[in-house]
Amino acid sequence: MHQNNYHKKTKFIIITGGVISGLGKGIAAASIGKLLNSRLKIIPIKLDGYLNVDPGTMNPMEHGEVFVLNDGGEVDMDFGHYERFLEVDCKSDQNLTMGKVFEEIRKKERKGEFLGKTVQFIPHVTDLIKSKFFEVAKKEKADLVLIEVGGTVGDIENELYIEAVRQLKSEVGSDNILYVHLTHIPIPSGVQEQKSKPTQQSINMLRERGIQPDIIIGRCEQKLTDKIKNKISVFGGIEKNAVISGIDVDNVYKIPLAFEEEGICEIIHRKLRVYSPPDLTSWKELLNNINEPINEIIIAICGKYTELNDSYASINEALMHCSAHTKHKINLKFIETTDIENNKKTIAEVLENVSGVIIPGGFGSRGTEGKIEVIKYCRENNLPILGICLGLHLMVVEFARNLCNLENANSTEINSLTPYPVIDIMPEQKDIENKGATMRLGSYPAWLSEESLAKRLYQKELVHERHRHRFEVNPNYHQTLKENGLTISGTSKDGRLIEFIELKNHHYFIATQAHPELKSTLTEPAPLFLGLIKSAISKSTL
Ligand code: GLN
Numbered sequence: 001m002h003q004n005n006y007h008k009k010t011k012f013i014i015i016t017g018g019v020i021s022g023l024g025k026g027i028a029a030a031s032i033g034k035l036l037n038s039r040l041k042i043i044p045i046k047l048d049g050y051l052n053v054d055p056g057t058m059n060p061m062e063h064g065e066v067f068v069l070n071d072g073g074e075v076d077m078d079f080g081h082y083e084r085f086l087e088v089d090c091k092s093d094q095n096l097t098m099g100k101v102f103e104e105i106r107k108k109e110r111k112g113e114f115l116g117k118t119v120q121f122i123p124h125v126t127d128l129i130k131s132k133f134f135e136v137a138k139k140e141k142a143d144l145v146l147i148e149v150g151g152t153v154g155d156i157e158n159e160l161y162i163e164a165v166r167q168l169k170s171e172v173g174s175d176n177i178l179y180v181h182l183t184h185i186p187i188p189s190g191v192q193e194q195k196s197k198p199t200q201q202s203i204n205m206l207r208e209r210g211i212q213p214d215i216i217i218g219r220c221e222q223k224l225t226d227k228i229k230n231k232i233s234v235f236g237g238i239e240k241n242a243v244i245s246g247i248d249v250d251n252v253y254k255i256p257l258a259f260e261e262e263g264i265c266e267i268i269h270r271k272l273r274v275y276s277p278p279d280l281t282s283w284k285e286l287l288n289n290i291n292e293p294i295n296e297i298i299i300a301i302c303g304k305y306t307e308l309n310d311s312y313a314s315i316n317e318a319l320m321h322c323s324a325h326t327k328h329k330i331n332l333k334f335i336e337t338t339d340i341e342n343n344k345k346t347i348a349e350v351l352e353n354v355s356g357v358i359i360p361g362g363f364g365s366r367g368t369e370g371k372i373e374v375i376k377y378c379r380e381n382n383l384p385i386l387g388i389c390l391g392l393h394l395m396v397v398e399f400a401r402n403l404c405n406l407e408n409a410n411s412t413e414i415n416s417l418t419p420y421p422v423i424d425i426m427p428e429q430k431d432i433e434n435k436g437a438t439m440r441l442g443s444y445p446a447w448l449s450e451e452s453l454a455k456r457l458y459q460k461e462l463v464h465e466r467h468r469h470r471f472e473v474n475p476n477y478h479q480t481l482k483e484n485g486l487t488i489s490g491t492s493k494d495g496r497l498i499e500f501i502e503l504k505n506h507h508y509f510i511a512t513q514a515h516p517e518l519k520s521t522l523t524e525p526a527p528l529f530l531g532l533i534k535s536a537i538s539k540s541t542l
Pocket of ligand 1: 361
């Protein structure tokens with residue numbers, strides 16, 4: 001029924017996971033796409049089993065960073081990998097969640113669209129899921145759709161997705177679909193050899209659900225031995241050379257190269273006829289730069305979710321991209337700013353040997369006074385600093401308090417009773433009650449002023465970056481801030497929204513209301529991050 005609805009030649013690669021979660025299905029999917037993408041239009045789709053409509057309302061401690069797309073979609077952080085590896089802009093309808101699926105089923109049922117039928121998981125829900133695949137394929141004119149099924153096979157919340165991707169085969173024809181299963185090959189400490197049993201069992205679970213995988217990627221700390229490949233091949237009914245080592249690497253950008261070495265492309269090509277080898281020369285050169293740094297620096301990230309690297313995943317990535325372009329190893333130092341507030345540590349102590357500082361985005365008041373102290377230190381000691389979103393807010397607060405004489409100035413997010421609300425919620429945000437998808441989200445343009453650092457870094461006047469926030473610099477204070485020496489270097493077209501601020505006569509003091517880390521790629525690092533690193537390097541070698 002969907003056949004004539006989609007771009008006819010589209011092929012599908014389905015990626016499922018087994019044994020344990022957290023094996024990196026997103027990176028595996030993105031790596032496969034990277035290897036196949038020289039002439040193909042590859043569109044990723046991620047299927048999440050949770051009942052939230054999107055991850056926007058989830059705590060990053062639980063779910064990792066919320067990734068924001070150009071269209072304002074708040075999506076799973078795997079989209080960061082897709083965009084960085086495939087260098088495409090994804091759309092929010094490429095992240096399907098059970099929250100979205102059931103919301104739509106319920107709406108359809110209320111509208112009477114099921115024509116008196118009993119609405120059932122099969123076929124109605126699975127049909128709806130498949131229709132989403134075809135809609136995306138058609139809209140994007142995709143040559144290849146990569147579908148990553150979240151979780152591990154056997155999870156109740158993902159069963160409907162597994163069933164939908166099983167049904168897909170008979171709709172698109174077996175020459176147009178390929179199933180990849182990512183599993184874990186443990187090396188138990190007692191026996192010191194690779195074990196295939198969990199993988200065998202996981203393959204069996206897939207087969208019980210009607211899916212015979214074409215490729216197995218076995219995540220392991222070592223390359224898979226011939227013996228283990230044989231075993232998986234025999235027990236899993238898979239060609240031996242389609243059992244691929246998913247070896248642990250220190251840098252995710254190496255994974256496409258590791259897969260390529262294992263011959264994954266030939267296997268995919270044999271079935272789908274889609275392979276046109278990409279030129280990976282510059283990718284390899286950039287990776288070499290990371291592997292053979294000429295020097296190293298320390299960059300501090302002041303945050304509150306310091307326990308979990310995933311909340312700052314895109315910042316980590318952006319710094320990795322800068323490392324590739326500057327041939328410097330970037331050592332990250334996470335600073336829990338509540339320690340500064342509680343006088344557990346002095347600023348000079350925490351910033352010892354640090355060549356540059358990032359104040360990342362965030363929500364709520366915890367740790368903000370400590371961050372403000374760090375900002376003051378950087379401003380007064382000419383230490384390079386980059387502020388992102390909440391970082392910009394706090395840099396404005398520090399400037400207002402210490403250079404504009406506005407004592408106790410603050411953001412109303414932190415102190416609603418501040419006498420000087422230099423950062424405030426915008427009028428259009430005030431009456432919003434729903435928490436989901438109601439922030440200023442997605443890509444917005446900013447005009448950069450002549451002779452600003454921002455314009456020098458971007459090399460253009462009009463830039464587009466992604467946003468995710470409710471609060472903004474209060475327009476009532478623009479004039480005061482300017483008069484006291486803050487450079488407002490980028491704004492919305494009408495000048496009402498401040499997008500970039502900076503300080504002249506400082507080595508590197510810049511902040512943006514946006515999240516430039518979300519668009520950074522290995523080949524094109526985010527200009528503000530590259531500027532920070534170059535500045536930190538030149539400072540550290542002075
Ligand atoms: N909490 C701030 C706001 O909502 C900043 C958000 C952010 O840093 N992404 O405006």
